[in-house]
Amino acid sequence: MTDQEDFVRAIGEFCRREVDRKPGVPHDDELYRKLADLGWLGLSLPEEYGGGGRGMADLVLFLEETAYWRAPIGGFATTIIAAAAYEKFGSAEQKQRILPAVANGSVLSISMSEPEAGSDVGALSCRAERDGDTWVLNGQKTWCSNAHFAEHILLVARTTPGEGKHAGMTMFSVPATAGGLAIRGIDTMGGKEVNDLYLTDCVVPADAVVGTVDQGWKQLMTGLNLERMILAAVMLGTARRAFDDTLAYVRERHQFGRPIGTFQALRHRLADHATELECTRLLVHDVARKIDENPEKSLPREASMAKLKATEFAKAMALDGMQMLGGYGYATEYGMEGLLRSAVVSTVYGGTSEIQRDIIGKTYGL
Known part of the structure; x- marks a missing residue:
């Protein structure tokens, strides 16, 4: 039996033991922490940050198997997407603060869509303006999965208007508890799994920028x-x-x-x-x-x-x-x-x- 077969079998045994297959909450924090203890939440993260250093093939196996058993870990997908951006573009301090926390069960969210910018992300208008050693964010985001139980939201805002549709965007790491940020659930067929975000003079420090100012679009594409x-x-x-x-x-x-x-x-x-x-x-x-x-x-x-x-x-x-x-x-x-x-x-x-x-x-x- 190969290592991957052993891995899939272990996931299945865990899920048969721990997961109630009847529909329930989208995300169960207790079960999520158990997966963290097994080292599986950091599966694809670098070993230096407490991860497993494994590739896409193993990540796909984990996602497929947990979905098959209907494991209530709805926060995992957005967490891994956001964590990859921190890993690739974040500062040394951001990586050290965020990535080990992800491996230990912290949930991240990512926010791009707006009321007038869905498939056309380049049309986003949520803005961030520099004010000394801070950035001030204003605008509305929507369809933001898991923001209501995430610790940080990787948010994309317009920092330089008028430079072209896909220019002038920047990624920001925004704590879910930041002042000026209101998170309101949207009623859907699945309950309240997605959210509207309202930013009203939401202040974040200068080092909240993830990557390079005005290069958010290129970073998103990767x-x-x-x-x-x-x-x-x-x-x-x-x-x-x-x-x-x-x-x-x-x-x-x-x-x-x-x-x-x-x-x-x-x-x-x-x-x-x-x-x-x-x-x-x-x-x-x-x-x-x-x-x-x-x-x-x-x-x-x-x-x-x-x-x-x-x-x-x-x-x-x-x-x-x-x-x-x-x-x-x-x-x-x-x-x-x-x-x-x-x-x-x-x-x-x-x-x-x-x-x-x-x-x-x-x-x-x-």
């Missing part, structure tokens, strides 16, 4: 492979869960004197989904391997393909799962409706499916 692969891995695990739960149900549910899965209409649908699941798994893991082999190379086509395929398949699988479970598909006891909610929104956040298709098309010169 993290897109990671974000897309995180979402692809989570949705691969979600799709596996939806498939297995559907398969178990159609084997056990009897109508007209036989298991409903033996009827050709359902048997063929499951066969198609099984084939799509295998294609998705191979694509996601292959792209992860390529990223590890070429850590300095941007792979926008492959990462977008993985995100597009995994999220769209997870949505299709969960939707068909609800249909095959009949009325039970809508019952929270069975969990399929929760899988569908997670899958549907995954085709929107992190770059919509339409944006992923546009990126893929552009890599072919279209």
Whole structure:
């Protein structure tokens, strides 16, 4: 058995022991701390900051397996995305303060979207103005995942207006408890997992800048492979869960004197989904391997393909799962409706499916 097989088995054993598979809170801090004690939250962080120093392939395995078991660690994805920015662009002090805390269970959030800047991030207008040894932030952010229980928010603001759509942006490390910052949950199908942020003369010190002033857009672009692969891995695990739960149900549910899965209409649908699941798994893991082999190379086509395929398949699988479970598909006891909610929104956040298709098309010169 390989190290990766041992790793996946250990995750599965932990989740079978610790995770209640019925739908619950998106993020359970007690369970999150247990994962930190095992060293898994710092899996992809450098060893010098208390991390495991492991690559994308191992991170994808962890995300896939925890999603499959529906582990309530909703804060992990945004934490790893933000932590990667601190690791790549942060000052020595920021890295030393933030990264070991992440490995020990601290949650981070990242905030880009605004009411008039969603897919078009370059249209953001939240502004930051220099005032002596501080920056003063004003504006509104929206759809900010996990800000309500994060310790720091990696926030992108406009520092130099009028220099072009993608110029003049800067990353800031903003404590979630900063004065002048109001965090208000947005009611969605999944509860209050995302937030509006209101910044009113929110003051942060000069050393809150992450990276270089006015270079926020370029810095954001370097993290897109990671974000897309995180979402692809989570949705691969979600799709596996939806498939297995559907398969178990159609084997056990009897109508007209036989298991409903033996009827050709359902048997063929499951066969198609099984084939799509295998294609998705191979694509996601292959792209992860390529990223590890070429850590300095941007792979926008492959990462977008993985995100597009995994999220769209997870949505299709969960939707068909609800249909095959009949009325039970809508019952929270069975969990399929929760899988569908997670899958549907995954085709929107992190770059919509339409944006992923546009990126893929552009890599072919279209």
